[in-house]
Amino acid sequence: MIDGRALEALERTVGEALATGRTDLLAVLGRGEVSVVLGWPAEQPAWACKRLPPFADGGAADRYAATLARYLAELAARGVAVIDTEVMPVAIDGGRVVLYCVQPALSDAELAVPLIRNDPDRARPIMAEIVGAATTVVDAAVGLDGQLSNWAVVDGRLTYLDITTPMLRRPDGTSELDTKVFLASLPWALRAVAHRLVIPGILDRYHKPRTVVLDLAANLLKERLDQHIPLVVELSADHLTPPLTEVEVRRDYRSDARMWSLMQSVRHADRWWQRRVRRRQYDFLLPEGIER
Ligand SMILES: Nc1ncnc2c1ncn2[C@@H]1O[C@H](COP(=O)(O)OP(=O)(O)O)[C@@H](O)[C@H]1O
Ligand SMILES: [Mg+2]
Numbered sequence: 426m427i428d429g430r431a432l433e434a435l436e437r438t439v440g441e442a443l444a445t446g447r448t449d450l451l452a453v454l455g456r457g458e459v460s461v462v463l464g465w466p467a468e469q470p471a472w473a474c475k476r477l478p479p480f481a482d483g484g485a486a487d488r489y490a491a492t493l494a495r496y497l498a499e500l501a502a503r504g505v506a507v508i509d510t511e512v513m514p515v516a517i518d519g520g521r522v523v524l525y526c527v528q529p530a531l532s533d534a535e536l537a538v539p540l541i542r543n544d545p546d547r548a549r550p551i552m553a554e555i556v557g558a559a560t561t562v563v564d565a566a567v568g569l570d571g572q573l574s575n576w577a578v579v580d581g582r583l584t585y586l587d588i589t590t591p592m593l594r595r596p597d598g599t600s601e602l603d604t605k606v607f608l609a610s611l612p613w614a615l616r617a618v619a620h621r622l623v624i625p626g627i628l629d630r631y632h633k634p635r636t637v638v639l640d641l642a643a644n645l646l647k648e649r650l651d652q653h654i655p656l657v658v659e660l661s662a663d664h665l666t667p668p669l670t671e672v673e674v675r676r677d678y679r680s681d682a683r684m685w686s687l688m689q690s691v692r693h694a695d696r697w698w699q700r701r702v703r704r705r706q707y708d709f710l711l712p713e714g715i716e717r
Pocket of ligand 1: 456
């Protein structure tokens, strides 16, 4: 696995990028709605490093790591192959800890999006497997994000890679993950309301087979792979009653895109405020320029 000193060097580079705004210092392998995935070493990445927002202390970081370990065990028990992931801490200022989830860097021949883009014939078996997984694995306790960008085919096996938000809920429906950690990238005035009203609704979608498959189909629009939407609609008929419809998929995409663009604008505005007005360093790498 990656060497601890290499990760400290990466964190120093991230620190420099955050202090100067020079994101060109970083090798960005990919971006989701929440995070930026960094390649290490930059020239020829062997590792994909997913940096979590800083934790206040080692205890909070350990609690996150324990929840993630339970989530990975739960996915494995339910038959989902997950890419090897190591959680590694880097100490920063004031006792704070940054955690990185480190995975082998996958190639375009493995990641499902470029794979299907380059060879559309692979779409049917891959989508069928994702729809199957989404509808058998997901329930009130365990969630997952079925979007195509979260999957790869590694050694011939469908493999899940988006694990930085472990979706585990207790029997009373509350999230095991301290979602406040992720809300740290929102302006403080919005955090309480997001925590109570927005996050439970967002998370709930990942705990229902129907919305997980709907999300897979809807996100093909964002990936400019909408030619495969009818395929997912067709496959959904084997698992969902009533099956999805294309109208439902397009409607869902529009409302999802609106919600996430709003979230991004709020975070960008807060970053501007912190930097220009408060003259403080902004601690998060925000995904930039997401096309919708
Ligand atoms: N192990 C990996 N190797 C190569 N690229 C990756 C790897 N993990 C993620 N990526 C790229 O980064 C993107 C975002 O990663 P993901 O873990 O899904 O984060 P998010 O939670 O922000 O969606 C992926 O869709 C993919 O393009
Ligand atoms: Mg993702």
